[in-house]
Amino acid sequence: MRNHRASRPGRRLALSRLSLTGQFLALQLGLIVIVLGVIAAVSVARADAEFRRTESRRLLSVAETVASQDAVRVGLGDPGRQGILQPTAEAARSVSGASSVEITGTDRRVLTSAHPPAIGRELPLGDSRVFEGRSWTGVVTDGGRTSVVAHVPVFSAEGRLLGAVGVGREHPGLGDRIAAATPHLLLYLGLAGVLGTIGSFLLARRIKKQTLGLEPEEITSLVEHREAMLHGIKEGVVGLDRHHRITLANDTARQLLRLPADAAGRTLEDLAVEPRLYDVLTGRATGRDQLVIAGERMLTLNRMPLITRDRSIGSVTTMRDLTELAALQHQLETTRSATNTLRAQAHEFSNQLHVIAGLIELGEYPEVSRYVRGISGTRTRRTSEVISKVADPSLAALLIAKASLAAEQGAVLRLTGDSALGPLPETLAADLVTVTGNLVDNALDAVRGAGPGGRVEVRLADDSTAVRLEVTDSGPGVAPELAEEVFRHGFTTKAADDVSRGLGLAITRMICTRRGGHVTVEGPRFRAEIPRTRAEHAEEVTTP
Missing domain, CATH: 3.30.565.10 (Histidine kinase-like ATPase, C-terminal domain)
Structure with a gap:
C-alpha cells in the first residue's frame, strides 16, 4: 500500500513533464477511449435487446410450425409412434438454424433433443405457462447456458393438450459480442486517435502562441514567482488594463492608496480615486517621479505602459511613500534655513564689529x-x-x-x-x-x-x-x-x-x-x- 501511494505523485510528475501538445493528446485519447467504451457498452446492450426481440419472433414462428405438423400430433397422441418425433424435430432445427428443438408430452419429459443426455429430463420452463395452453417467448438459463426460447402448446384435433414444442437459440456470450464489435471499435479508435492528434497539435500551437511559447509548468512557476515578488517588495505596485480596470495590486499599494480588498477587477471610476491619482495612473500626467497626495501620505509614482504586438494592453505603476522622506527633507531645509539665518546674523555682526573696531581706531x-x-x-x-x-x-x-x-x-x-x-x-x-x-x-x-x-x-x-x-x-x-x-x-x-x-x-x-x-x-x-x-x-x- 505504501508503494502504491508513493507511485501516484510520480505519475503526476511524469504527466506534468509532458509538453502541452502531449498533455492535450493524452487527455483527448483518454476521453476517446472512455467515449468508445461507453459506445461499445451501449451498442452491446442494444444488440442484445435486438437479438432477443428478433430471435424471439423467429423462434416462435418455428415452434408454431413444428407444433402444427400432423407428425407431431401423431407422435404425441400415440406412444407407440413417438419415434417419428426425433426426425421431425431435427429437420426443423437444421432448417431454422435453432440451437435446439425439443418436444415434450404433458409430463414435461423431453422426447427429442439434439443433445441425447437431455432426453428424458424435464424441460426447463422459466416463467413459461405453455402447459396452461399459452405460447411464450423469453430467456431461460439451463446448466450455465442462457438461451432465447419459444414454447408453443400442441393440441389434438379435438382440442386436447398433447404436449409442447420448445425451440431455443443459445445466447452469445459477452466476449463473443465484444469480439464481434472489436474491428469496428478499433477502426473508430484509430480515426479518433488521428483526429485527436491533429487537433491536439493545432490547439496546443494556438495556446502556446497566446502564452508566448510557455509550457503550463512554466506559466505556473511565473505566476508563483510574481505573487511572491508582488507581496514581498516594499514598494506598491498597481496594474491596469486598457479599460483602466485594476488587474493587480499588492498589499503595499492597497495600504498606500486605501484600496478595498476586492479592488482587483474594478475600474478606477468605480473606486472613485482622487483626480490627481487618476491622471497619473492612466497616463494623463506624464513624467518620472510624479508626486501625489493620497490622504495624509505623499507618494511618488512611476508609470510604465505595457505594449504587446504594437498594441497597448495596460500599464504597471510603482509607488513609494515619501512621507518620511519629505519629513527628512524638510528637516534638512529647516537646518539649512537655520544655517543661513546664522550666517546672515554672523554677517550682520561682522559688519557691526568692523564699524566698532574702526571707531575705536579713530578714537x-x-x-x-x-x-x-x-x-x-x-x-x-x-x-x-x-x-x-x-x-x-x-x-x-x-x-x-x-x-x-x-x-x-x-x-x-x-x-x-x-x-x-x-x-x-x-x-x-x-x-x-x-x-x-x-x-x-x-x-x-x-x-x-x-x-x-x-x-x-x-x-x-x-x-x-x-x-x-x-x-x-x-x-x-x-x-x-x-x-x-x-x-x-x-x-x-x-x-x-x-x-x-x-x-x-x-x-x-x-x-x-x-x-x-x-x-x-x-x-x-x-x-x-x-x-x-x-x-x-x-x-x-x-x-x-
Whole structure:
C-alpha cells in the first residue's frame, strides 16, 4: 500500500513533464477511449435487446410450425409412434438454424433433443405457462447456458393438450459480442486517435502562441514567482488594463492608496480615486517621479505602459511613500534655513564689529557707545515686538530668525499690528511652526530678486477653536488657475527640476488636513486655519 501511494505523485510528475501538445493528446485519447467504451457498452446492450426481440419472433414462428405438423400430433397422441418425433424435430432445427428443438408430452419429459443426455429430463420452463395452453417467448438459463426460447402448446384435433414444442437459440456470450464489435471499435479508435492528434497539435500551437511559447509548468512557476515578488517588495505596485480596470495590486499599494480588498477587477471610476491619482495612473500626467497626495501620505509614482504586438494592453505603476522622506527633507531645509539665518546674523555682526573696531581706531569713543546703544535697541525692539504678540517661544524664535534672513536679502518681514497668539499645546505648536516656516519661506522666495522693498507680512490670530495664519508678500502672487495645483502634488514655479522643490506647500496642506483644518491661496496671500483639537478621523503620520 505504501508503494502504491508513493507511485501516484510520480505519475503526476511524469504527466506534468509532458509538453502541452502531449498533455492535450493524452487527455483527448483518454476521453476517446472512455467515449468508445461507453459506445461499445451501449451498442452491446442494444444488440442484445435486438437479438432477443428478433430471435424471439423467429423462434416462435418455428415452434408454431413444428407444433402444427400432423407428425407431431401423431407422435404425441400415440406412444407407440413417438419415434417419428426425433426426425421431425431435427429437420426443423437444421432448417431454422435453432440451437435446439425439443418436444415434450404433458409430463414435461423431453422426447427429442439434439443433445441425447437431455432426453428424458424435464424441460426447463422459466416463467413459461405453455402447459396452461399459452405460447411464450423469453430467456431461460439451463446448466450455465442462457438461451432465447419459444414454447408453443400442441393440441389434438379435438382440442386436447398433447404436449409442447420448445425451440431455443443459445445466447452469445459477452466476449463473443465484444469480439464481434472489436474491428469496428478499433477502426473508430484509430480515426479518433488521428483526429485527436491533429487537433491536439493545432490547439496546443494556438495556446502556446497566446502564452508566448510557455509550457503550463512554466506559466505556473511565473505566476508563483510574481505573487511572491508582488507581496514581498516594499514598494506598491498597481496594474491596469486598457479599460483602466485594476488587474493587480499588492498589499503595499492597497495600504498606500486605501484600496478595498476586492479592488482587483474594478475600474478606477468605480473606486472613485482622487483626480490627481487618476491622471497619473492612466497616463494623463506624464513624467518620472510624479508626486501625489493620497490622504495624509505623499507618494511618488512611476508609470510604465505595457505594449504587446504594437498594441497597448495596460500599464504597471510603482509607488513609494515619501512621507518620511519629505519629513527628512524638510528637516534638512529647516537646518539649512537655520544655517543661513546664522550666517546672515554672523554677517550682520561682522559688519557691526568692523564699524566698532574702526571707531575705536579713530578714537571716537563716544560714537562707539552711541552706535552700540543704537544697534542693541534695534534688535531689542525687533525681539520685543515679536515676543509681545507671540507667546509661544518656538514660533517667536522662528519669526525672529526669518526676519534676519529677510533683512539679508533686502526684504522686510514683520507681524501685523493686530497679530496676537497665546500659549499653545506642544503638538499644535510644532505643527504651526512647520506651517508658518513653509509659508514664510515660500513668501521670501517670491520676493527674492525683486530688489529692495520686498515685503512679507504675517498675521496670527487665535481663539478657543483654531489658530489662523495669513502670510502676504509683495510678489506677483499665484495665478487663479494654479490655486489648487500648488498644494496638490508639490507644484513649484521654480525652474529647477528637483523633487524636493515645492514640497513645503504640499506638506502644509497635509498637516492642516490631518488636524481637520485647511489652507488656501488668493493671489499673494496664503491663509491657513489649524483647529486646536485634532480631527478624530485623522491618522498619525510622520510630519516635519
